[in-house]
Amino acid sequence: MATSSFYHPALAFLMMAVALPFLPGNRRWKWLLLLPPIAAIYGAFGNAFGDHLTIGWLGLSLKLGHVDPLSRIFCQVFAVMSLAGIIYSLHVNDKAQHMAALLYVTGGFGCLLAGDYLTLFVFWELMSIGSTFLVMLNRTRESVLAAFRYFLYHVAGGLLLLAGLLLRYQITGSFDFGPIDPAGATYADWLILSGFCVNAAVVPLHAWLPDAYPRGTVTGSVFMCAYTTKTAVYVLARAFPGWEILAIAGTIMAIYGVVYASMENNARRILSYHIVSQVGYMVAGIGVGTYVTLNGASAHAYAHILYKGLLFMGAGAVLYAAGTQKLDELGGLASRLPWVMVFYMVAALSISGMPLFNGFVSKTMTIAGAAEAHRTFVALGLELAAVGTFISVGLKLPYFAFWGGKAPDPKRELKPIPANMYVGMAFLAILCLAQGLFPQILYRYLPYQEAVHEFVPWTAWNVIQASMLLGFSGLAFYVMRKVIEPHKALNLDFDWFYRLIGRAVLFVVCRPIAAIDDVWTVVWDKIGLRVLKALGWLTSWFDRKAIDGVVDGSALGVKGLGTIGALAQNGRLQHYLGLMVVLGLLIFAFFWYGL
């Protein structure tokens, strides 16, 4: 490809989303869905660095195609994941679901390539709309309610971003989207950071994620688990590297996510909490802000999108086949869904950082980088989270879904899983293994190439250390497997506070404001209306007496003059001459004495 060439990866997704409703309904249109991801892969791997698609609008310069090493690596994994997600969802006949996914991915690519905050904001909101429909289109009551909450929450986050970028423009006179020095940060930058943190699911702004993702469609959640939080990671890496608060927040996220995942009974909610945890590694890496940890955050985002997509595919396949995602209702499925189990385990071992799998070459980079930067508590917190990750996603979920001490139950009806779902899972499983075995596939695209050589994953000690950590975590699970057994329950999270805020707003609207409104209605009825009536009477009187008087008087005057004029025109010449003389004398007198 020529060095100046550029193809915006969002373009074909947007075109397909617009065209989809008009395509004939013989289902051959599904094959066309593969074209946007293939074109996106072409663009993501081939686009030249620089600013492309710069357009002027209202005196502003909007950059729609900013390509640099950071945006390139995210674009690549977004493109690859879009292909996997589309393959996995090819059996879905509902065009609305595909349109929502296409628009959502469009928004994701738009954010990655945005060179200014205005462009970013437009695509940021497009993502919110697309993802809301991916939840809503599951078409259950709880999904619709969750989608509504999700949308409200993201609108609030979007408003924080909008307020921040407008105030920033007022301060700096620019919408440029680049690194912000924490030493010179303004309140506008903090607003922008807050907006980003909503989408990054930074604790305590995270609870929308485990609320919505388990309630999305089987295929929709596969897309959502990949794009929203990782887009937020990207924008944080671009604008806020080295912000200390992110190092602390990321470590808290990493631990918080595994704590909740260890309690949960719902398979996709376990995975959702693990998004919070894994994004915590990335946020912490950005916060530490060295080249190694920034590379680690990018590498882990890449690996995470692949294995988390595969985890959601596996859990979604179980839900699709068995009709439930609750672990206490599952078990004994290993022999009946063997390949789902195998693909799920590839992803589970990847997220756990097991040698051979891609989490091993990405997660360890962030931890090692934090330790090298003498951030002992950050690094130790991330190691602690790794133990919890393996226990909850690597062992608990598959154990209780596929085994659980239960024999296969032949009475359980399993819906056959479409071949395309297996193909999508196999595709991602191969990539997880390939990156783990050959880390250079990933490392060659890391944004800070000068620091890549500072971390070597495949050393004897790293392999043994990871094996010891995970192996003995496994022993802890084996000892405590009766204790960790999941049961039906709802575990309160920060969404309790969100709902409290919602109820408080509703209370304020229904009670004090409604009461004030009632009083005001009476006051208005008794006083305001009477004053208005009095003013009306006064105006009417003025109209009759003053306005009408002037108008009527003028009319009467004209009428009188007309009568006099008519009387003067009597046809007698001597009268006309007399009048002329009188008028002539009057005019002469006027000029003689008046001037």
Place this chain on the structure above:
Amino acid sequence: MPNDEPQGFLGRFLADQLAPGRAKAWRNAFLAILAVIAVLGVVIPNHHPHFGFDAYPFFWPIFGLGVGLVLIFVVKKIIQPLIKRPEDHYGDL
């Protein structure tokens, strides 16, 4: 093939592992592997400990086991009883 039976060679292999005695064999193999990697952790030198205290032998086995046991106990026996509610607590279902 009816899907109420083990699916393919992999399904049959996995179903076979549920036979009496197999679970015990797997457990013994797992414990043996743990013993081997714990010994390897002592034999293979850690030239570059991250935290200082991780240079001690058996640090990582103790860390993994200890954190795992404490995490599961604290989460399931202390935290969850405090925050657990009925599934339809919010009336969303």
